[in-house]
Amino acid sequence: MTDTTPETAPESAEDRARKEAYFTASQSQLIWARFKKNRSAMAGAIVLAILIFMGLFAPFLSPYNPTIAGADKDYRNGAPQIPMFCDDNGCSWTPFLHGVKMELDMATLRRNPVIDPDVRRYVTLLPQGWEYRVAKFDIGIVSFNGFAMTTHLFGVEEGGIHIFGTDGTGKDVFSRTLHAIWTSLAVGTIGVVIAFVLALVIGGVAGYFGGWIDGVLQMITDAVRTVPAIPLFMALAAFAPPDWSSETRFFFISCILGLIGWPTLARRVRTHLLTERTQEYVLAAQLCGASSGHVIRRHLLPSFTSYIIVDLVISFPYMVLSETALSFIGLGLKEPVNSLGVLLQNVSKSDVLLNFQWEFIPVIFFVALVLAFVFVGDGLRDAADPYSSAKK
Amino acid sequence: MSLLSVENLQLKFRTDEGLVTAVDDVSFTLQAGEVLGLVGESGSGKSVTAKSIMMLNAENAVYDERSRITLNLESGPIDVLSLRRARDMKVVRGGAVSMIFQEPMASFAPAITIGAQMIEQLLLHTEMTKQQARKHSIEMLDRVGIKDPDKRIDQYAFQLSGGMRQRAMIAMALSTNPKVLIADEPTTALDVTIQAQVIELMKDLVSEFRMAILFITHDLGVIAQTADRVAVMYLGRIMESGPVRDVIRHPAHAYTQGLINALPKLDDLDAPLTPIPGDIPSPLERPSGCVFHPRNPTLVPGSRYEREVPPLTEVSPGHFAALFPEDVGPRS
C-alpha cells in the first residue's frame, strides 16, 4: 500500500476492478506493465523506434542519393547548413540558405566552399529528387523491384541542402547516416536471425535431451567459441573475391556474424531449458501422461518466448558492433556502401578530426542506437524476470 | 540498562508498487544472558527486524525517523541506524553482533576453507596474530562439538554434513565473542534429530558465554525450548510479548491462540487442528486497524479493531498483547 492512500479506505469498486485486472493479467501483460515503469528502458524504446523509423524511411527523408551519384560537386567538405529565416538583407517566412561556391584558398592551396550571403536559396517541402524504390527486396531467388518514387521530405530550390554537412567527395552526411542506420540494422537482423535459429536448434536439442547429446553439442559449442574472431575475419576477407557486388558482400558479412554469434545464445537457451525442464509443473504434466511434444508446446516454449525476445534484443547491439568493428578495420563493408562502420572509418583520418568535425555526427547516431538497444534489453530482462521484484 | 534496545522500529521498502510496510512500530529490549524469541509466519517481518539491527537490509529500505536501535556497549551507546560508513559499522557487524542464518551453506564461501574464513574474520575484528586466530578457531570448533577440529578447519563447507555446517557457522559467529547473537531460523533447514542437538548447543553456549540471543523462528515448539521471553509478530507488528511460559500457556491475543490451536500436538492426537481462517494478506494490502482483524474469528463486525490500532496492553506482569484495555480481563 502506498503512503498516500489512507489505510482505512474501504475497497472501492474501482479498486477491485484494478486488482482483478492484475489477477487475470497474463505473463506478457505483466512484463509490459513492468517495462512501462522503467523510465530508461522506455526512453531507449522511444529512441530505438525513432531510429528504426528513420532507417526505414531513409530514402524519403534524405534529400540526396547517399552514393557518389548524389554528391554535390559545389560543396565538398562543407559545414552543416542550418536553414535560417533572417540575414543582413531582412527576414522571410520561408527558411532559406545562402549560396555557396568552391574557391581556392591561397594559404592552404585547397578548394574550400565559401558562402555567398547575397544569394538566397529557399527550402522547399516534398520536392522531386533522385529516384528510389519503395518495398524493394531481394532475397536470393525471390525479388521484387518495388515502386519508383522521386518525392522527398525536403530540399532546396537550387544547389544543395546539407544539414549535417558533406564529406570530401561532396556526399550528404545526413543522407548517408540515415541509410547507414538501415544497413547496420539489416546486417544485425540477418546475423541475429541466423545465430538464433542455430542457437535454438542446437541449444534446444542439448537442453531437452541432455545426456551424451548435450555433452557432444557442448563440445562443439565450446570449439566454435574458441575460434578467434579477428583472424577468422581476416581470412574470410581475403577469401572474398574483390569483384563481389556490395550486396553480396553485405549478405556474406551478415552470415559470418550469425555463424560466429550462435554459441553464446545456444548456451543461454540450453541453460534455460535445463532449469525449466526440471520444474515441478513439467513433472506434473508428465505425470498426466503428457508427451514430449505437449510439454514443449504447452510449457517450455511459452516459458521461453519472453526470454527469447530479451535475448534477441540484448544480442542485437553486439551484431551491430561487430559489423561496425569489421567495417572499421576494413574487412567488412566498404565504400560506397553506407553502413555505420564505413562512416566511422571515414572519421578516423586526422584531417577530418582537425577540420571537418561534422563528419562525426554519424558516431552520435551509432552510440544512440547501441545504447537504445542496451537499455531496452536491460529493461525487458528486468521486466521478464518474475522474481526481480520479489527479491527486494 | 539493556544491552540492545529497539524502539519504534518502522521500516518500509520502496518498490515498483509503492512503499511496502515490512515492520511497523516494533519495540523490544534484550538483556545480557537472555534469549528473546521472535515468532512469526512468512511476511511477519521477523527477519527484516533482525537484519535492521545489523543494517543488512536492502538499499530500498526506508527507516522511519522515529526508529531507534541502540546498542549499549562498555565503550558507550551506539545508535545503529545512524551509522553510514562501513568502517563505523565494523563495531556492530561481526564485532558486537553476530548472525547465523537458516542455510549455513550460503554463509560459507564455497571456495575458501572454513578455517580461512574464520581466521580472516578474527584478523579483521581482533588484535590476534594468524597463529592465535587459528588456535582460537580450532578451540571454537571443538567447543561446538565438531570432532577432529584441527582437520575440519582445513575443509570446505560442502564437505561437512548439514548439522556440522550449522555448528561450524555457530563457531564462526561466536569466535569474535559477540555481545548479541542473532539466530535467523537456525534450525529450520535441519532434521529434527539434528535440530535437537543444535538447540542443546545453543542453550549451553548462552550459559557459558553470557551473551544475548535474538532467536527467530516460525516454530513455537523451538521457542518454548530455547527462549526466556517471546514476541509474536504478524504482518510487521508485535501482537503479543512476554515471558515464554505466560505467552504459551495463557495466550491473550487471538493470533497467538490461533497459532497454538493450529499446531499439531503429539500429546493429544484427538485434538482437532483449527486453522486460522483466511490467508496471510499480501504486503501490498495491509489491513487497517489491527492487522489481524480480518482473520480474527472472535471479533464482531464493526468492532474497534477494524479502524484503530490497538496499543500493547499489559495482561499480566511483563506480558503484553495488542488489545484495547477493555478487552483485557482478569485471568480466570
Add this chain to the structure above:
Amino acid sequence: MNKPLITIEKLGIHYPLGQSLFGKPPVLKAVDDVSLKIEKGSFFGLVGESGSGKTTLGRATLRAAPITSGTVIYDDGEVVYDVGSIGKAQLKDYRTRAQLIFQDPYAALSPRMTVRDIIAEPLEVMKLTKNREETDARVREIAAKCRLNLEHLRRFPHAFSGGQRQRISIARALVCGPKFVVADEAVAALDVSIQADILNLLKSLQRDLDLTILFISHDLSVVAHVCDHVAVMYHGNIMEQAPTRQLFANPTHEYTQSLLSAIPSLDPDEPLRAKVYRPEEAR
C-alpha cells in the same frame, strides 16, 4: 483387514554414483529392500528425515522413479497393474488412477497458465472429456470441492498465496478422479496457520472421494494427526510400521524413539531430552 491397494515387495531403487572404468560403479541405495502394504482407503504416513528415500519411494509407486528390483503392485479391484513393468497403454490408464501432490506450491504451477487451464490440463492430456463444456464442468466441480472460488479460475497463479496455490495443486491432482494420491511434503512449505487448513481439506477429500493417500512428511506431529497408519524410514529402509496410535504410544524401534524424543515440546518446563540413534551401536 481391507485389501491392500498398493503392495510393495522387496523394492530396491539404486542410483549409480558417477562412473568407473573398472568394475561396478558405486551405487546409492535410495530405497533398499522395502516391503509395504497400503490398504484401500487408508491415510498412510511415510516419515523420514532428509535423505531417507521417502520421496523416491513415493515416486516409484507412480512410476516416476526407476525401479531396480522388487515389485509395486496396484490393485483397486477393477484393474491390477505391476507398476514396474507396466506397458505404455496401461501406464496411460494408471496415470488417471494415481496422482501426485507437490511440496512447493510455487514451482508446481505454471506461471503462464490460468488456474482453469492448470486444473483442466490432466483432463485434456488424458482425453478424459469429450468437449470443453464437460471439461469446464469437471474443473468447476473439483474446484468447489477444494474450496476454490469459481471466479478464481480465470486468474493466474501469481494472484494467489501459498495456501490457495496448494489447493489449486490438489485440485489438479484430483480432477481426473484418481484412487491413489501421493502427497509429497504437501504442507511442508506452508505456514502453520495455513497448514492446518490444507490438512483438514486433505482429510475431508479423502473421506468424500474415497481416496487412498500416501502422505510423505518429515514432521511426525503432522503425520500423527492425519494418518491412520505410519511407516518410519531411515537410510532407505523401513524401521518400523504400525497403526498411528500404536506407534506413537509405544514406539518399538530405537530410531522412532529418537525421532519422537527430538520434537521440541510446547511446554517450556518439559525440556528436550533427545535420544541419539547410532545404528552402528544398535547392530
